[in-house]
Amino acid sequence: MSKPTLLLVDDEERILRSLRMLFFGGYQVRMATDPHEALRIMRDERVHVIVSDQRMPVMNGSELLRQAREVSPATMRILLTGYSDLEASIASVNEGEVFRYLMKPWNAEEVKKVVAEAAAIAEVSFAVQQNTGAAVDAAGAKPRVLIMDHDEATAKTVHETLSDRCEIIWAADAQHAMEELAKQDVSVVVSDLMLGETNVGYILKTIKQLNPQTQCIVLTSFNDTSRLIELINQAQITRFLPKPVSKGLLARNLESMLERFHAVRNQPALQKRQTVAPISDPQEKIQAGNFLGMLGRLRARIGA
């Protein structure tokens, strides 16, 4: 089998040279300092993984990755940046739909691991892409939408948009959410980061570990870039919408996430594209462990 192709994009050539050496041998490495050149390469050849810088003079990384999605949807997208500004990280989720958001300076071993993982997933994606055509809608159960947000406006919009097609559950607290998750997997989660006093980041991370099909939309006024980056990598949230969110925007995103859920359900191989990184925060690790344990017991009881 031929080596996977890795495309590196950064306006600093020294970064490119340095990374090329890191991937020497295992990959077909392509490099570009100009995002337009990068897009041209993606049009001309199959690129498994693209690793892009965020801040570049011609076009920023999240915009490049957005265009990369159109040019080559199967390519796995990774952002490698020294800037952790909120705007860039929001764009990387909503527009770039990145697999990982990595920070400079990076850990060589970690980046190698992430790229290898992404390359393997891309390989499968490309294969699936070739076999598509007959997308059979698995006559599955009605999709379930879980709302974890005390905001009534959110619940109202979800109801208005999806109640004709989906079962909608409005969870008031973590316990309630867990009971619902124990009954059956959910298709789309619409969540604030704070549910009352509880930070529900660990729940989102656990859900995604449990069921990679689930698509997560986070609506929040809680703006912390490092937390967001964690949620990208460890919960693979698909949308991050800063509150207040307009009704139209939320409705549009709900539609597209439901569509995404169906696509992933029909092509289980695509699930892997949203594989999450392990939870890094020690406290959240414990919380998630407890959560999974309780969920297991609940499920056993319901099953029995």
Add this chain to the structure above:
Amino acid sequence: MRQTNHPGKDISSLINSIDGISPDCPLEDVAELFSDQKYSKLLSLPVVEDGRPVGVISRYRFMDIYLKRDARELHGKRPIRAFLNADPLLVELDQPLAVAAQHVAANMKFPLTEDFIITRQGTYLGVGFVMDLLNAMEVQMRANTRELEQANVQLKSSQLALVQSEKMASLGQMVAGIAHEINTPLGYVQNNVAVGQELFQQIQSMIASYEALADALLDEQATEEGIAALMQQIAGFRGDMNAREMLGEMHGLMDDSLYGIAQISELVLNLKNFSRMDAAATEAVSLNNCIESALNIGRNVLKDKVEVIKELGDLPKITCAPSQLNQVFLNLFTNAAQAMEGQGKLYIKTWHVGGAVHISVSDNGKGIPEDVLTRIFDPFFTTKPVGEGTGLGLAITHQIIQQHGGDIRVESRVGEGTSFHIKLPTTPAVAVPQPAVLEAVA
């Protein structure tokens, strides 16, 4: 009779409860009252009918009438009603002291012959002495002055705190920018070292294999099979990696790393030059150096967005507080960058005429509307959203330039751009002052 010798804060403390006399009271009875010891302090007697004051009769006027020849016989039985001043000075109980004092002062007649009357909604309460009112006013004014002084002290300390927070805000922004800028070279230098380490290990085991082969070839005891195995091991290594190419590549990465480290050093040096923590507060420097230093620090904000066009003339060194002027320039440069929608140009020009150094900083940004322009040097004036600007940047800039004996002017045209012009004397009239507030800025 209740007499208040220590006037307090309101009208009620001025009340002397004296029974009003009836307008029907005959003059001879009034004469009795005036000679009574307990009324000795009164300038006038209040005349009250149905609980309401109808006038006053002053001691002065009374004497005027009553001491005339045969007055006692002529007027003794007549009621006071015919003689009183029906338009006395009235003060309402709930009036503020200052308002009452103003009213009394405006309407009293000289020489002072009457007291004023205190009422509550028109009902007679008692008599007030003008002197008491004046004393009360003085006490209140002293209290006011104390309050003002305290407020002034508080204002000064909160101003200091605000200046400090402005400094921290701009410093924080700057440090975040520099930290980000360091991340790029740090990224590849760190990676190059990691890559080099791995390569080093591979080469080490390769050399070990070569040495083993060399030893085996020289060893008479070595078997053909042993040598063949070693040869195969080496061939394996050579198949896995092209050592010569990798080493060549690594050579380039070493050069890159040195370059990256030099860049990091430069950034750190820029920070040091900008803050001038280790230099004297006042020093003779060329302002061109201050401009360069501010440009280096602001590079992060300006890069990608702003084309800087410099025209720096020969400048004499001037004695100033360089860290303050660095801050002034950085503030002007970052403001200019923020005024640009998309790409823009920043012109920086310096020149020297006579006894003054001139600096102009112009941009082709969106410009400042006239109503804003007149206020841009005002403290706390900001057009930025809450939390983004303290509104102190240009106020501090203005203050720093003034402290240096210079002046700063601004011209702007909406849609065309803004231009700041600074003029600083080459020989400051006095040593650059370092008041508390400015030290906080430095």
